Amino acid sequence: MAITETGAPARKSNIDRKDLIQKFAALAGLLILVVVFSMTSNAFMSMSNGVTIALQTTSIAYLGLGATFVIITGGIDLSVGSVLALAGVVAGIAAKAGVPVSLAMCAGVLVGGACGWVNGIIITRMKLPPFIATLGMMMVARGLALQVTGARAISGLGEDFGVLGNGSFLRIVEEGANGFPKVVFPGVSYAVIVMAVLAIACAVVLAKTTFGRHLYAIGSNEEAARLSGVDVNRTKIGAYVLSGLLAGLCGCVLMSRLVTAQPNEGVAYELDAIASAVIGGTSLVGGVGTISGTVIGAFIIGILRNGLNMNGVSSFIQMIIIGLVIIGTVWIDQMRNRR
Amino acid sequence: MSMPTTPAATASLPGAVGEEVLRATGITKRFPGVLALDGVHLDLRRGEVHALCGENGAGKSTLVKIVTGLYQTDDGEVVYKGEARHFASIQDAQAVGITMIHQELNLVPHLTVAENIYLGREPKKGWFVDKKKMEADAQVYLDRLKVGIRANELVLTLTVARQQMVEIAKALSLDAEVLIMDEPTSSLTESEIDRLFEIIHELKAHGVGIVYISHRLDELRRIVDRVTVMRDGRYVSTRNLADITVDDIVSAMVGRSLEEKFPERSSAPTDEVIFRVAGLSRTGKFRDVSFDLRRGEILGFAGLMGAGRTEVARAVFGADPKTAGTVTLAGRELSIASPIDAIEAGIAYLSEDRKLNGLAVKMSVKDNITMANMAAVSDRFGFIDPPKERSAAKKFVDLLNIKTPTITQIAKNLSGGNQQKVVIGKWLFRDSRVLFFDEPTRGIDVGAKFAIYQLLDKLAHDGIGVILITSELPEILGMTDRVVVFHEGEVTGILETRKTSQEEIMQYASGVKHMFR
Numbered sequence: 095m096a097i098t099e100t101g102a103p104a105r106k107s108n109i110d111r112k113d114l115i116q117k118f119a120a121l122a123g124l125l126i127l128v129v130v131f132s133m134t135s136n137a138f139m140s141m142s143n144g145v146t147i148a149l150q151t152t153s154i155a156y157l158g159l160g161a162t163f164v165i166i167t168g169g170i171d172l173s174v175g176s177v178l179a180l181a182g183v184v185a186g187i188a189a190k191a192g193v194p195v196s197l198a199m200c201a202g203v204l205v206g207g208a209c210g211w212v213n214g215i216i217i218t219r220m221k222l223p224p225f226i227a228t229l230g231m232m233m234v235a236r237g238l239a240l241q242v243t244g245a246r247a248i249s250g251l252g253e254d255f256g257v258l259g260n261g262s263f264l265r266i267v268e269e270g271a272n273g274f275p276k277v278v279f280p281g282v283s284y285a286v287i288v289m290a291v292l293a294i295a296c297a298v299v300l301a302k303t304t305f306g307r308h309l310y311a312i313g314s315n316e317e318a319a320r321l322s323g324v325d326v327n328r329t330k331i332g333a334y335v336l337s338g339l340l341a342g343l344c345g346c347v348l349m350s351r352l353v354t355a356q357p358n359e360g361v362a363y364e365l366d367a368i369a370s371a372v373i374g375g376t377s378l379v380g381g382v383g384t385i386s387g388t389v390i391g392a393f394i395i396g397i398l399r400n401g402l403n404m405n406g407v408s409s410f411i412q413m414i415i416i417g418l419v420i421i422g423t424v425w426i427d428q429m430r431n432r433r
Numbered sequence: 434m435s436m437p438t439t440p441a442a443t444a445s446l447p448g449a450v451g452e453e454v455l456r457a458t459g460i461t462k463r464f465p466g467v468l469a470l471d472g473v474h475l476d477l478r479r480g481e482v483h484a485l486c487g488e489n490g491a492g493k494s495t496l497v498k499i500v501t502g503l504y505q506t507d508d509g510e511v512v513y514k515g516e517a518r519h520f521a522s523i524q525d526a527q528a529v530g531i532t533m534i535h536q537e538l539n540l541v542p543h544l545t546v547a548e549n550i551y552l553g554r555e556p557k558k559g560w561f562v563d564k565k566k567m568e569a570d571a572q573v574y575l576d577r578l579k580v581g582i583r584a585n586e587l588v589l590t591l592t593v594a595r596q597q598m599v600e601i602a603k604a605l606s607l608d609a610e611v612l613i614m615d616e617p618t619s620s621l622t623e624s625e626i627d628r629l630f631e632i633i634h635e636l637k638a639h640g641v642g643i644v645y646i647s648h649r650l651d652e653l654r655r656i657v658d659r660v661t662v663m664r665d666g667r668y669v670s671t672r673n674l675a676d677i678t679v680d681d682i683v684s685a686m687v688g689r690s691l692e693e694k695f696p697e698r699s700s701a702p703t704d705e706v707i708f709r710v711a712g713l714s715r716t717g718k719f720r721d722v723s724f725d726l727r728r729g730e731i732l733g734f735a736g737l738m739g740a741g742r743t744e745v746a747r748a749v750f751g752a753d754p755k756t757a758g759t760v761t762l763a764g765r766e767l768s769i770a771s772p773i774d775a776i777e778a779g780i781a782y783l784s785e786d787r788k789l790n791g792l793a794v795k796m797s798v799k800d801n802i803t804m805a806n807m808a809a810v811s812d813r814f815g816f817i818d819p820p821k822e823r824s825a826a827k828k829f830v831d832l833l834n835i836k837t838p839t840i841t842q843i844a845k846n847l848s849g850g851n852q853q854k855v856v857i858g859k860w861l862f863r864d865s866r867v868l869f870f871d872e873p874t875r876g877i878d879v880g881a882k883f884a885i886y887q888l889l890d891k892l893a894h895d896g897i898g899v900i901l902i903t904s905e906l907p908e909i910l911g912m913t914d915r916v917v918v919f920h921e922g923e924v925t926g927i928l929e930t931r932k933t934s935q936e937e938i939m940q941y942a943s944g945v946k947h948m949f950r
Binding site: 302303304305307308310311313314315317318319320321322323324325381382 | 750752772773776777782784790791792793794795796800804805807808811814815816817819859863
């Protein structure tokens, strides 16, 4: 007997188009910003400013990548701003104590991962909402960073400590006619290279591995994932550990740039991270999000800050504008999803 | 908005019974890429129950959403009480007396019954809510339903059936002249359905026009006057129910006659027991449940809602804890602590609520099919092999005849029947040896149901253990070889399907008979 059925509408092309619009809306926003700022400020469209923007965006991007993983599962990580401070401080203390810089920074990154692991355990085993668990961690990590340093910055960390944050690849310096060094090509800073490598790696993990697939499954329907044999707890813990590791790395890079371990560094950075993911199309209810979107989101925030600075807009006005941009993008996203 | 100062619980509505109250003509609705409704017609008289029938995707919900102001029509007009109306919102339609009771209930669990009934239009005393008046007024409507719900109860403490009654009380309090009910009986017990139908008869007598959407064609006879059938977004016919049979409705719905509701069974049970559950208990849910399943057999689980059938399946599957009992598959006793263990052993559970527990609706058909068996389409480092994954998904889309434009289509956009097939595909890809099907045909249209039945038969034929949990007794009789009957967490009988009847199963299900006592 032939079975006929109705109700499988051919909406495929439409959905694809929506995805495309989503991508292009963010990208177009980015391009518009670049065009507008290059018209309003002469210094904006220069090699050195490009380098500055890329460097400033790295910290938002590191945290944004982690936030994307966590938010795709339907969670949130408010602790990264504090965790990066703790991780950077640990790296600083270790370096000051004579540990080789590379090892000291590894220790910092691992401390970040450990904080993420604790977040994951609290969320999965103690079954606390991610908001509460990571809010708690936000205060604990900040408190620890302040306590171990006595709230004082650790300086005198040596030149090596500054390499990750200030060094560049392919930097070309000539001796000028007046005897002073002249920068021919500023090079690509290590922090930017790390950002690119991490973004690609995260995109691959998310799109091409079972771990990535499980993250989406949990965010889309946690119970269905559990009943399909997905180890929900382990996968979620993995997402928070990743977020913690990236926060740790971010802390090391930031402290390296200052060549000082600052326990007060990174306050409210978690909000930039979440904003970059959300501007890039990651849904706060989970199940939807891409790395490319988050990177675009991070650059939107980075360029907005930089361009507004160049135009002499005060940091208070900047806050207002970025706040409005977040509200605006999510509103547009909501409008699109509503029929 | 009409806000009566005192509940006019018994007053008749203006206008004569039989007079036309609502007419929708030429209703057309386009969604991006789909023509959902194409010139549909519906007319409703005062004091009439008018059934709206059609398969899933026929456009019933879209039509009533236009009538109630949730969607706007692209073409055609809605005439209400002789006047062409355009409702911009649900509130607009409600204000003039058109109210809908949704299939998914729209109550706020943490508020009381009275607060829900008067949500958004609370009676005031000065600046404050007049709680006393609100509860007293709500109680009048609740009393009229004679279901013993108190106005100050919290909604979250009520069963789904009683929440439905609250929705009806709310509709009464809105002085609805047109009431639209979407699958109102899908979660009600027999006695609750009886009470609901009494209420519908009362509403009819008061001149309320009722649009009644239901998949349960057998119950239409008890309340319905006329039937409008829709198919593929088009209007098919409107007939007096007295002039036609249920088969006429079905053939109008599917566009052909459906000779048989169930396929011929191709497998017969053997004596070989492949799966056995013994002494399974979970404190407070069920106790001492034992049954076995033979090769080639379809075993039914019958019982009233809350009898513990789903709970047993979930405990076997490791989704919920058990306090005692053993599970044996192919002669090997299993130790199952989580769904991961059960799936590893070859047991699958297809949950009763697909969207809640079974399907990742935002993910693609492909991703859903491979979800339970990612190891088979990825290397040992966890990297997915896309060609392998696509061919696996494609295989089951073809095998199960899943209607989807592509395997990357988002599951949300498929019809209920096709979504169910995707979930089945997921478990077949996992090489499951025992499958629990929990209400697999709920909310699925007639044609798709038949396809699911064929599939169950084929699985049993191939030696896979099939356990069918269903509240539809005809399904038990039509599809199973034996039936395990549950009553309040106990197995009261295990019956040969061939030798039993609906009546006998109901006697065990209601605890009148007990085989093991």
